[in-house]
Amino acid sequence: MKAPILRPVAEHGLLVDYGDRFDRAIWARLIDLDARLSSETVPGFVEAVPAATSLLVRFDPMTTDHAKVGAALLVLLAVPPGEEQRHTRAHVVDVCYDGTLAPDLVEVATRCGMSTEDVVSAHLNSECHVQMYGFAPGYAYLAGLPAPLHLPRKTAAKRDVPKGSVLIAGQQCLVSTLTMPTGWWIIGRSPTAILTGDETRPFLFDVGDRVTFRRISRDDYDRCLT
Amino acid sequence: MTLEIVKPGLATSVQDLGRPGYFHLGIPEGGAMDRYALRAANLLVGNPEDAACLEAVFMGPEIRIGADCILAVTGGEMPIKLDGEPQATWESFAAKAGQVLSFGFLTGGARIYIAVSGGVATEPDLGSRSTYPIGALGGVEGRPVQPGDVLPIGAPNGAKPGWSVPEELRRGPGSPAELRVLPGLYWDRLTEASQAAFFDDTWTVASEADRMGYRFKGGRAMEFVDREQPFGAGSDPSNIVDGCYSYGSIQVPGGTEPIVLHRDAVSGGGYFTLGAVISADMDLIGQLQPNMPVRFVKVDMSEALLARTERRQMLAQLRQSLAA
Numbered sequence: 001m002k003a004p005i006l007r008p009v010a011e012h013g014l015l016v017d018y019g020d021r022f023d024r025a026i027w028a029r030l031i032d033l034d035a036r037l038s039s040e041t042v043p044g045f046v047e048a049v050p051a052a053t054s055l056l057v058r059f060d061p062m063t064t065d066h067a068k069v070g071a072a073l074l075v076l077l078a079v080p081p082g083e084e085q086r087h088t089r090a091h092v093v094d095v096c097y098d099g100t101l102a103p104d105l106v107e108v109a110t111r112c113g114m115s116t117e118d119v120v121s122a123h124l125n126s127e128c129h130v131q132m133y134g135f136a137p138g139y140a141y142l143a144g145l146p147a148p149l150h151l152p153r154k155t156a157a158k159r160d161v162p163k164g165s166v167l168i169a170g171q172q173c174l175v176s177t178l179t180m181p182t183g184w185w186i187i188g189r190s191p192t193a194i195l196t197g198d199e200t201r202p203f204l205f206d207v208g209d210r211v212t213f214r215r216i217s218r219d220d221y222d223r224c225l226t
Numbered sequence: 227m228t229l230e231i232v233k234p235g236l237a238t239s240v241q242d243l244g245r246p247g248y249f250h251l252g253i254p255e256g257g258a259m260d261r262y263a264l265r266a267a268n269l270l271v272g273n274p275e276d277a278a279c280l281e282a283v284f285m286g287p288e289i290r291i292g293a294d295c296i297l298a299v300t301g302g303e304m305p306i307k308l309d310g311e312p313q314a315t316w317e318s319f320a321a322k323a324g325q326v327l328s329f330g331f332l333t334g335g336a337r338i339y340i341a342v343s344g345g346v347a348t349e350p351d352l353g354s355r356s357t358y359p360i361g362a363l364g365g366v367e368g369r370p371v372q373p374g375d376v377l378p379i380g381a382p383n384g385a386k387p388g389w390s391v392p393e394e395l396r397r398g399p400g401s402p403a404e405l406r407v408l409p410g411l412y413w414d415r416l417t418e419a420s421q422a423a424f425f426d427d428t429w430t431v432a433s434e435a436d437r438m439g440y441r442f443k444g445g446r447a448m449e450f451v452d453r454e455q456p457f458g459a460g461s462d463p464s465n466i467v468d469g470c471y472s473y474g475s476i477q478v479p480g481g482t483e484p485i486v487l488h489r490d491a492v493s494g495g496g497y498f499t500l501g502a503v504i505s506a507d508m509d510l511i512g513q514l515q516p517n518m519p520v521r522f523v524k525v526d527m528s529e530a531l532l533a534r535t536e537r538r539q540m541l542a543q544l545r546q547s548l549a550a
Contacts, residue, residue, distance in 0.1 A: 008410055009472045010502035011530040015411065020456040020467040049250045049470040051494055056470040061531060062538070133252035134468055134494025137361040141468065178360065199352055203251055 001025060004077070006070045009056060012046070014069050016055040016077075022143070022171065023053075027131060030055045031208050032081035033073070042072040050207050051132045052143070088129075088208040093175060093192045095123075095166050095213050096221035101189035108168070108185050112148055122146050123166075123187065124213050128173055130205045138177035138194050140205045145171050157183040164190050166213075177203075191216075191224035227344060227379040228292035229280075231371045232326065235287040237436075240346050240365040240377070241339075242278040244489065245354035252493045253363070255473065256356040259283075259337055259437060259489055259512025262397060262541065263301035267341035269548040270298035270318045272385030277345030278355040280371070283337045284515070286329025287371065291321045296343040296385040302335025302398070302513055316391040335398050335513035344380035358490060360438075395544050399510045402428060402519035405486070405503050407476065408530050412466065412498040420448040424484075424500070425524050432483060433516045437490040440511050441483050442520060448481040468496045474508055475499040486511060506533035 007015040016033065018026045030050055037057065039045045044064030049056040059069050097105060097120045109116045126149075128142035145168060153169045159181045161167075167174050167184035176182065177194045194204045205211065216224070231238075241264065244257025258264035258281055265275040280287065286304050291297075298318045299306050306313040307328045313319045315338075321327065327340070348355050348366060357365025366375050413421065427445035434441040450463035464481045471477065471487050477497040478484045486503050488511060503511065504525060514520065525533070 008408070008527070010408055010410070010474050011504060011527060011534065013472045015469075022467065047247060047249055049493055051469040052467055054469050056472055058472070061534060065531075066527070132468070132470070132494060133250060134470070135252065135492050137252045137358075137363075139252050202248065202253070202352065207250065 001029065004054075006066075006073065008066045011061045013056055013058045014066055014073065016057065016073060018053045020053060026053060027143070029077075029081050033076055034207070036076050041076055042069055044069065049132075051134070052141070088210060089206065090210045090212070091204060092212055092214050093190050094216045094220070094224065095188040095190050096216050096218055097123075097188040098218045098221075101218070101221065102187050104185040105187050108149070108151065108187055111151055114148065119149065119187065120215065122149050123168070123173075124215055126173070126213070128211045130207050130209045130211065131172070132207060133203075136176075136178050136180055138203045139174055140194070140203065142173040142175075142211050143171055145173050147171075151185060153183040154185065155183075157181040158186075161186060162189070166190050189221065191221050227295060227382070229342060229346070229377045229379060230290040230292065231287060231373055231375040231377070232290055233288035234371045234373060234375075235282045235329075236285040237370045238280055238282040238287045239357035239359075239370040240278050240348055241281040241356045242354055243276040244356050245352045245363075248352055249493050253352065253361060254358070254490050254493065256358045256364070256437075256489050257354065258339065258356075260301050260339070260509045262509045262537075262544075263337070264339045264341075265541065266316065266391050266395075266544055266548075267298050267300040267339040268345070269544065270300070270316070270385075270389050270391065271296045271341045271343040272383040273341060273343065273345045277341070277380075278348065279342075279346060280340040281337055282329075282340065284332055286338060287340075288329075289327045289340070291323060291325045291327060292376075292379070293323045295321055295379070295382060296387060297321050297327065298341045298389075299338050300341075300391070300396075301338040303333045304338050305330030305333070314390070316396050318385060318387050318389040320387040332515075336515045337512050342379055343382050343385040347378040347380040360490065389548060391544065392547055395540060395547065397509070397540070399513050399518070402521050403510060403514055404521050404523050405507050405510065406525045406530065406533060407501050407503055407522045408525060408527065409501040411475070411501065413500050415450055415453075415463070415498055416500060417449045417451055420446070420450075424448070425522055429484070429520045429522070431514045431516045431518045431520060434485075435514065435516055437488060439485045439487045439491050440514060441485045443483050445484075448478055450481060464498050465496050466498045468494055470494040471499060472502060474502040474505060476501055476503065488512070504530040504533055506530070506537045
């Protein structure tokens with residue numbers, strides 16, 4: 001694995017940057033690093049935000065600086081990962097792929113050269129993991145869609161896409177938690193509650209968690225929401 | 227004790243110093259756009275610096291006072307009236323039960339902070355009362371205030387009228403406002419000509435200027451160094467494989483109009499960022515109005531840290547001057 005580039009971000013952050021090619025091993029490395037960060041391992045540490053190929057490490061510039069934080073990060077990166085496994089959970093997310101809840105399913109099937117049933121099967125067979133949060137609160141980017149479903153994003157965003165929409169783009173999938181515009185493809189709707197109402201754990205997923213999907217009927221979907 | 231919202235103004239919301247620690251879950255820190263002004267308002271009425279106040283932007287609210295209390299208004303310049311009687315900004319004053327606090331037209335800055343002795347005591351979410359409408363967190367039901375809202379206020383604390391922030395400790399943007407920038411992250415994706423133009427051009431604040439971010443227009447469009455877009459990134463040269471955005475980062479969708487990400491900005495996405503406004507100047511952005519001219523000024527790390535130290539010293543002086 002190539003060494004990351006440590007890029008300064010304003011006076012209060014360093015980006016641990018592994019470039020722009022997503023790779024499962026690199027991501028595992030970043031998640032492992034994220035789990036090891038604390039004010040003991042990196043004096044002045046404030047918080048870290050993981051992304052697909054990078055990790056933003058924020059620190060207090062009044063007590064430390066980029067050079068010291070960078071040196072501490074390199075020490076942590078020199079320890080091979082995997083010795084202590086990050087604790088992850090498995091979640092099953094219910095999805096209804098029917099009709100109006102899946103407005104882009106037909107176009108996705110056409111673009112992928114598959115039947116709509118094949119798209120659903122491929123999605124149901126994918127084993128995703130929570131890669132990062134981004135875009136809006138609770139938007140967990142799930143990585144691990146099978147290659148036949150990899151599509152570029154739409155060229156124009158669709159407005160007012162309802163919360164609970166199951167979206168795909170590239171090798172990622174997400175279940176939206178707010179009614180927002182999106183340029184991703186809408187292949188279903190989930191009634192699974194992502195917001196927990198719990199202060200210590202506001203969202204169902206932690207970064208690193210595994211996610212699989214279970215198909216439900218329109219009746220089951222409607223029943224879940226009542 | 228309560229405050230009753232008679233008229234809400236444009237987008238008046240409950241804010242404190244925000245909810246740090248949830249950025250990795252996509253929840254921004256939020257809180258007052260001008261943190262210094264919020265701290266000053268609280269100190270003037272004897273509150274802890276991080277108590278919740280009302281942040282009003284461009285247009286003030288009309289508020290009926292529920293019980294005798296001490297008030298202070300800081301930040302932008304907006305004439306204060308208590309039952310029509312003018313009151314001074316950056317200074318504490320007494321209000322009686324039943325009186326109505328209202329405001330004239332904004333004459334400087336963009337946001338005012340209305341502090342009341344005891345602090346706004348709405349229910350906190352995730353450790354903060356700051357209103358974050360996108361996530362429906364904090365404030366009154368997670369939204370800006372509306373007519374008829376009755377805000378609970380904490381217990382009074384012995385504050386006195388007539389406390390005042392010395393003139394030299396009040397801070398507003400110059401004109402053109404100067405925002406100091408540390409180039410970084412994807413700076414090298416821009417051509418040298420574009421790098422120079424960013425700092426040479428005078429920009430103006432666009433109408434899309436809110437708690438999520440401030441957009442700037444009027445400078446030259448940016449040119450990117452040629453490269454092949456990686457799979458997973460959008461097709462425009464301003465797209466990247468999704469990464470995290472740091473607060474203060476300057477993203478440039480489409481390479482045309484820079485946006486400085488502010489308190490309620492999202493934690494990540496697929497646009498490149500060319501650098502960041504230094505933290506010492508983030509409060510200033512909260513006091514910028516649309517159409518104001520702005521220059522971006524290039525600084526290095528030592529200048530950024532010096533500016534931060536100066537801000538710390540100013541805050542220490544403020545605390546000292548208002549120490550009871």
